[in-house]
Amino acid sequence: MKEVHVAVAVIWRDDRLLIARRPEHAHQGGLLEFPGGKVEPGETVGQALVREIAEETGLAVPLGSLQPVIGIRHDYGDKRVFLDVWQTSAATGVAEGREGQPVRWMRLDELRDHDFPAANRAILGALRLPDRYGITGPFRTPAEGATRLAQALATGAPPLVLLRAPWLEPGAYLELARQALELCSAAGSRLMLQGSPAVLASVPEAAGVHLPWREAVQLAERPVGRDKLLAVSCHNRDEVAHAATLAADFITLGPVQPTPSHPGAATLGWPSLAEQVQLAPMPVFALGGVGPGDLLKARAAGSQGIAGISYWW
Ligand SMILES: Nc1nc2c([nH]c(=O)n2[C@H]2C[C@H](O)[C@@H](COP(=O)(O)OP(=O)(O)OP(=O)(O)O)O2)c(=O)[nH]1
Numbered sequence: 001m002k003e004v005h006v007a008v009a010v011i012w013r014d015d016r017l018l019i020a021r022r023p024e025h026a027h028q029g030g031l032l033e034f035p036g037g038k039v040e041p042g043e044t045v046g047q048a049l050v051r052e053i054a055e056e057t058g059l060a061v062p063l064g065s066l067q068p069v070i071g072i073r074h075d076y077g078d079k080r081v082f083l084d085v086w087q088t089s090a091a092t093g094v095a096e097g098r099e100g101q102p103v104r105w106m107r108l109d110e111l112r113d114h115d116f117p118a119a120n121r122a123i124l125g126a127l128r129l130p131d132r133y134g135i136t137g138p139f140r141t142p143a144e145g146a147t148r149l150a151q152a153l154a155t156g157a158p159p160l161v162l163l164r165a166p167w168l169e170p171g172a173y174l175e176l177a178r179q180a181l182e183l184c185s186a187a188g189s190r191l192m193l194q195g196s197p198a199v200l201a202s203v204p205e206a207a208g209v210h211l212p213w214r215e216a217v218q219l220a221e222r223p224v225g226r227d228k229l230l231a232v233s234c235h236n237r238d239e240v241a242h243a244a245t246l247a248a249d250f251i252t253l254g255p256v257q258p259t260p261s262h263p264g265a266a267t268l269g270w271p272s273l274a275e276q277v278q279l280a281p282m283p284v285f286a287l288g289g290v291g292p293g294d295l296l297k298a299r300a301a302g303s304q305g306i307a308g309i310s311y312w313w
Pocket residue numbers: 006007008026027028032033034035036037038079081083117118119120
């Protein structure tokens with residue numbers, strides 16, 4: 001079955017995005033969707049987006065305002081699609097359903113995964129995730145960890161933080177996790193715990209659990225509910241495929257470049273990262289030797305953003 005290249009538009013106006021309902025008779029009919037449609041032969045994805053947005057909603061979008069969000073390959077059984085998702089906040093005009101479909105400006109927190117086609121889960125996931133994922137760096141004791149975390153958060157809190165301390169005893173890690181939860185919540189950051197799914201069961205207020213590869217490889221299915229985030233550390237395409245089997249909400253992939261925390265480790269480089277991101281059916285954070293200065297490069301490679309220690313710790 002040939003893959004259909006679909007241009008999908010996330011159109012923002014203030015804090016709302018434009019949502020349409022697919023016609024009942026269409027493929028995935030009756031479900032909600034982002035405006036978009038097939039990329040016609042000879043068209044770039046940008047041209048397809050500008051055309052589809054105008055045809056379906058009456059809005060005008062400047063080509064240069066479109067920014068990549070994520071690319072999702074999905075097999076519906078009766079149809080294989082590559083959803084090429086871009087966003088803009090520069091659309092002008094009054095939105096109307098030009099093809100008879102109802103359209104509505106909705107807040108992100110109003111959108112529920114199951115109202116959309118299955119492939120949209122990753123799109124909504126990407127929109128809900130930030131472009132910076134801060135990982136905690138070296139410290140010795142839980143007390144020192146809490147002090148260092150408070151300092152780091154004060155100098156620029158990443159919206160999503162991973163508490164990484166594989167050298168702590170399980171009890172000490174949980175003690176620190178409870179403190180970290182309070183610190184992060186006061187700083188407006190969400191906290192991910194690192195380790196086995198059991199750590200999340202012990203501190204269920206955390207946003208989710210991030211599995212190191214050595215934990216992920218032991219699992220055959222998603223170990224936590226959909227109300228929590230599941231992340232996996234991946235280093236190559238086989239690991240990305242396994243993370244997909246576990247239905248991970250996002251992954252980190254790297255090291256992209258040499259990094260002080262893992263000296264001598266083999267690096268992927270940006271071109272190889274971009275190739276593997278293409279295959280990943282979930283948002284990917286580029287990890288290893290990257291910081292906010294690499295955000296444009298990371299986004300151009302199709303990833304969600306950057307993850308790292310050295311830039312904030
Ligand atoms: N526009 C859009 N399509 C989506 C989304 N999510 C998703 O899985 N799709 C799928 C459903 C369709 O199989 C395909 C888009 O097809 P389309 O909307 O252009 O339909 P079309 O009329 O050109 O296609 P067809 O009926 O000629 O086959 O992508 C989404 O959020 N927006």
